[in-house]
Amino acid sequence: MAKDRVPIPDGLAADVLFLADRTCCVCRNPQRKIQIHHIDEDPSRNELSNLATLCGDCHSDAHTTHAFARNLNALVIEKYNVTWRDIVRARLTMPSASEAEKVEYSAELLQEVQMNCLRWLNRLLHFVPEDFYPEQVNAYPWQTVLERGFPDYSAENAQRYARLFNVHSGRVADRMEQMVATFGDAIPVIVKLKIFRVSKSIRNEAHGYGWLVATSERFGEEMGQIYFHRRFMDTVEPLRQLYDLAEQQRELLFPEGRPPTALATI
Ligand SMILES: [Zn+2]
Structure with a gap:
C-alpha cells in the first residue's frame, strides 16, 4: 500500500509552513523543529488539506500504530491542523484590527x-x-x-x-x-x-x-x-x-x- 513519495512543491510547502506559523499543529510548542506530514500517510497526495506541520515527537506518535499509542490518527491530526490554522490566522490578523x-x-x-x-x-x-x-x-x-x-x-x-x-x-x-x-x-x-x-x-x-x-x-x-x-x-x-x-x-x-x-x- 506504500506509495511513491512525490516531493512537495516549494510553494505549497511554504504555504503549509506559513499557515502553521512554522509550529507543530499538535503540541504547538514553538521551540520544536518541525516536519511536514501527510495526514492520510499517502506521500503522493500533496494537497494543502492533507499536509500538517508536526514536530519530531508528534510525528513519531502519528506513525505509531500500537493500540495504546496516543491515538494520533489521521482524523485527530486533521482537527488539530484545521484549528491551528484558524488560530494562526486570527493571531496574524487580530493585532492590526x-x-x-x-x-x-x-x-x-x-x-x-x-x-x-x-x-x-x-x-x-x-x-x-x-x-x-x-x-x-x-x-x-x-x-x-x-x-x-x-x-x-x-x-x-x-x-x-x-x-x-x-x-x-x-x-x-x-x-x-x-x-x-x-x-x-x-x-x-x-x-x-x-x-x-x-x-x-x-x-x-x-x-x-x-x-x-x-x-x-x-x-x-x-x-x-x-x-x-x-x-x-x-x-x-x-x-x-x-x-x-x-x-x-x-x-x-x-x-x-x-x-x-x-x-x-x-
Ligand atoms: Zn508536536
Missing part, C-alpha cells in the same frame, strides 16, 4: 479632552453680557476670547464671575482627572501629563479668584484689574494649550488624513 480600534478609541478620547476644555469657555460665554464677545464663527474656538480679552474688574464683576471659578473650574478639572483615571491607557502620556498640570493650574486659579474676591478692598483698582484678568487668562491659556496638544495628537493618529476637528462652539 485591534490596533485600528485603539487608534479610533484614542482619537475619541482626545476629542473628549478638547470638548472638556471648551466647556469652560462655554461657561464663560454664559456669564459675560451678551454683547461682550462679538458674534463671529471662528474655526479656532479660542480666537474671539483671546482677541477681545476679559471683563474688567469691579466689585460687582468679581461677584458675577465667582461661580464660574468656584464651581465650573473645579468641574472641568474633575472631569479631566476622571478621564485619565478611567481611560488612561488609551490617552497618550504627553496628554495625560498636560491634563494633570492643567487641572492643577485651573484649580489654583479658582482658589486665587476666591482670595481675590475676599480681599478686594486691600488693593486699588489697577492691581485689582491685573489680578482679575490674570485669573481668566491663566485659566483660559492652559485649557487652550491642552486643546491644541490634543488636536496635534489626534492628527498624529491619522497620518494620512486630518480627522474632523472638535466642533467649534463659539
Whole structure:
C-alpha cells in the first residue's frame, strides 16, 4: 500500500509552513523543529488539506500504530491542523484590527479632552453680557476670547464671575482627572501629563479668584484689574494649550488624513 513519495512543491510547502506559523499543529510548542506530514500517510497526495506541520515527537506518535499509542490518527491530526490554522490566522490578523480600534478609541478620547476644555469657555460665554464677545464663527474656538480679552474688574464683576471659578473650574478639572483615571491607557502620556498640570493650574486659579474676591478692598483698582484678568487668562491659556496638544495628537493618529476637528462652539 506504500506509495511513491512525490516531493512537495516549494510553494505549497511554504504555504503549509506559513499557515502553521512554522509550529507543530499538535503540541504547538514553538521551540520544536518541525516536519511536514501527510495526514492520510499517502506521500503522493500533496494537497494543502492533507499536509500538517508536526514536530519530531508528534510525528513519531502519528506513525505509531500500537493500540495504546496516543491515538494520533489521521482524523485527530486533521482537527488539530484545521484549528491551528484558524488560530494562526486570527493571531496574524487580530493585532492590526485591534490596533485600528485603539487608534479610533484614542482619537475619541482626545476629542473628549478638547470638548472638556471648551466647556469652560462655554461657561464663560454664559456669564459675560451678551454683547461682550462679538458674534463671529471662528474655526479656532479660542480666537474671539483671546482677541477681545476679559471683563474688567469691579466689585460687582468679581461677584458675577465667582461661580464660574468656584464651581465650573473645579468641574472641568474633575472631569479631566476622571478621564485619565478611567481611560488612561488609551490617552497618550504627553496628554495625560498636560491634563494633570492643567487641572492643577485651573484649580489654583479658582482658589486665587476666591482670595481675590475676599480681599478686594486691600488693593486699588489697577492691581485689582491685573489680578482679575490674570485669573481668566491663566485659566483660559492652559485649557487652550491642552486643546491644541490634543488636536496635534489626534492628527498624529491619522497620518494620512486630518480627522474632523472638535466642533467649534463659539
Ligand atoms: Zn508536536
